Amino acid sequence: xxxxxxxxxxxxxGRRPERGVRALREGRTREELRSRGxxxxxxxxxxxxxxxxxxxxxxxxxxxxxxxxxxxxRLLDPTAGTVVIDGTDISSLxxxxxxxxxxxxxxxxxxxxxxxxxxxxxxxxxYGLQVQGMNSSDRRARAEQALDMVGLKGxxxxxxxxxxxxxxxxxxxxxxxxxxxxxxxxxEAFSALDPLIRREMQxxxxxxxxxxxxxxxxxxxxxxxxxxLGDRIAMxxxxxxxxxGTAEQILNNPVNNYVAEFVQDVDRTRVLxxxxxxxQPVAVLGSTSGPQAAHKLMREHQLAWLLVVNRDRTVHGxxxxxxxxxxVREGTDVLPLHRAELPYTSPxxxxxxxxxxxxxxxxxxxxxxxxxxxxGVIPDVTLLAAMGxxxxxxxxxxxENVPVGxxxxxxxxxEVR
Ligand SMILES: Nc1ncnc2c1ncn2[C@@H]1O[C@H](COP(=O)(O)OP(=O)(O)O)[C@@H](O)[C@H]1O
Ligand SMILES: [Mg+2]
Numbered sequence: 112x113x114x115x116x117x118x119x120x121x122x123x124x125g126r127r128p129e130r131g132v133r134a135l136r137e138g139r140t141r142e143e144l145r146s147r148g149x150x151x152x153x154x155x156x157x158x159x160x161x162x163x164x165x166x167x168x169x170x171x172x173x174x175x176x177x178x179x180x181x182x183x184x185r186l187l188d189p190t191a192g193t194v195v196i197d198g199t200d201i202s203s204l205x206x207x208x209x210x211x212x213x214x215x216x217x218x219x220x221x222x223x224x225x226x227x228x229x230x231x232x233x234x235x236x237x238y239g240l241q242v243q244g245m246n247s248s249d250r251r252a253r254a255e256q257a258l259d260m261v262g263l264k265g266x267x268x269x270x271x272x273x274x275x276x277x278x279x280x281x282x283x284x285x286x287x288x289x290x291x292x293x294x295x296x297x298x299e300a301f302s303a304l305d306p307l308i309r310r311e312m313q314x315x316x317x318x319x320x321x322x323x324x325x326x327x328x329x330x331x332x333x334x335x336x337x338x339x340l341g342d343r344i345a346m347x348x349x350x351x352x353x354x355x356g357t358a359e360q361i362l363n364n365p366v367n368n369y370v371a372e373f374v375q376d377v378d379r380t381r382v383l384x385x386x387x388x389x390x391q392p393v394a395v396l397g398s399t400s401g402p403q404a405a406h407k408l409m410r411e412h413q414l415a416w417l418l419v420v421n422r423d424r425t426v427h428g429x430x431x432x433x434x435x436x437x438x439v440r441e442g443t444d445v446l447p448l449h450r451a452e453l454p455y456t457s458p459x460x461x462x463x464x465x466x467x468x469x470x471x472x473x474x475x476x477x478x479x480x481x482x483x484x485x486x487g488v489i490p491d492v493t494l495l496a497a498m499g500x501x502x503x504x505x506x507x508x509x510x511e512n513v514p515v516g517x518x519x520x521x522x523x524x525x526e527v528r
Contacts, residue, residue, distance in 0.1 A: 112198055112274045113159035114294055114326040120156040120192035122178050125149035126192045140348055152178035154350040156192070162293070165320055165327045169337035170347030176330045179347070179371055180298050183328065184217050185209055186413065196294065206324035213442050214243055218287040222299040226271040226282055232258065233267030234286040243290075257289035258282075260319060277308035284312075288319070302331065305473045334374065338382040346370050378463075385465060389478045389487030398427040402438035402446055407432055418474065419448060424484040426477055429453055443515075455479055458486055465492055 123131040131149040152175045160166040181187040193202045226235045237254035261281040300307045338358040346354045355367045365371035396419045409432045419427040434447035476489040
């Protein structure tokens with residue numbers, strides 16, 4: 112069951128807004144409605160968010176993002192359509208039911224931290240727990256725990272004015288965490304922060320999401336932020352959702368020119384990951400093989416290096432062709448294996464992180480899953496980095512036209528045992 116579902120949601124500001132819904136359904140444009148004094152802020156929004164997903168709504172200022180998120184927790188009543196939270200249609204709830212959903216299911220983090228200036232950081236983090244009827248020592252404990260989670264351990268007794276902007280936003284986040292709801296709505300929560308702090312907060316959010324398994328509806332006007340955070344992204348324009356998809360899907364298959372132009376300048380090195388650019392090795396060598404087998408395989412495939420893998424596909428090491436040739440010449444049975452110095456990475460590491468990580472290694476970058484098993488290789492990260500800088504590798508290929516996609520199932524290549 113989805114954590115959150117919006118179905119055909121409209122929000123139109125102005126007098127007799129229902130007429131606007133009808134007019135839009137009959138094909139009238141947004142501009143025609145505006146000329147009649149109606150503002151269609153959200154038009155026919157349909158999407159669902161899975162439990163544990165970070166779902167980002169991305170759009171320029173005025174595209175209807177805040178209005179949409181406010182209809183989700185019914186700070187605004189939708190003009191038409193339904194919103195279902197954790198199985199409950201909140202459009203039909205009375206005030207009491209609504210308060211309960213807000214208290215138990217969803218919490219919200221705003222751009223302008225909304226801290227109470229005369230309360231301590233701890234009291235601010237605990238704000239909301241009192242209305243839940245929690246006693247003061249439990250409240251304090253819960254608030255401290257939440258402050259700890261956002262990196263503000265020991266700041267509970269301070270006043271908000273003693274904190275930097277980034278720290279204040281962390282208090283806002285701690286408040287939402289202290290509330291203990293499964294769903295968090297975040298409206299431009301990081302937009303007021305300077306870029307460095309902002310990235311830190313994004314990392315922290317991803318980390319918290321993974322640890323606490325929250326469902327997050329995150330709103331931003333920043334495409335890079337959307338691509339970095341979103342498991343899926345809804346691209347919004349003029350009140351309508353134009354496309355919903357993963358960053359890769361939106362980059363690869365924009366549904367229309369608007370989305371295509373929007374994403375054309377995105378920094379792909381921050382969006383694309385090792386999984387998107389890795390290759391399957393032409394061949395791998397079983398770890399029980401000797402120099403002779405390696406030599407044969409490398410000659411057959413014209414390889415300068417060969418990965419050696421164990422039966423369970425964990426990586427045993429790498430051999431270089433000149434070492435193998437020497438071993439064969441000398442008639443030894445021992446594979447000239449290199450192990451410790453191999454550069455490893457995970458499939459979800461972004462290219463920009465890869466570039467710094469594997470700057471000068473002559474060996475290929477080995478991509479492993481969380482069980483340390485081989486999933487792919489990136490033979491030449493330096494080349495990739497150069498392409499990322501817009502330079503060409505000589506075939507007129509730049510990172511711009513490297514196909515983005517989930518790699519087809521791992522091809523285990525030729526194995527010799
Ligand atoms: N309370 C309101 N009354 C009238 N118009 C509103 C109201 N709130 C928002 N709007 C209009 O709805 C549109 C979408 O606004 P908003 O949801 O705030 O966009 P975003 O958050 O994407 O910047 C804008 O044209 C805005 O002027
Ligand atoms: Mg807004």
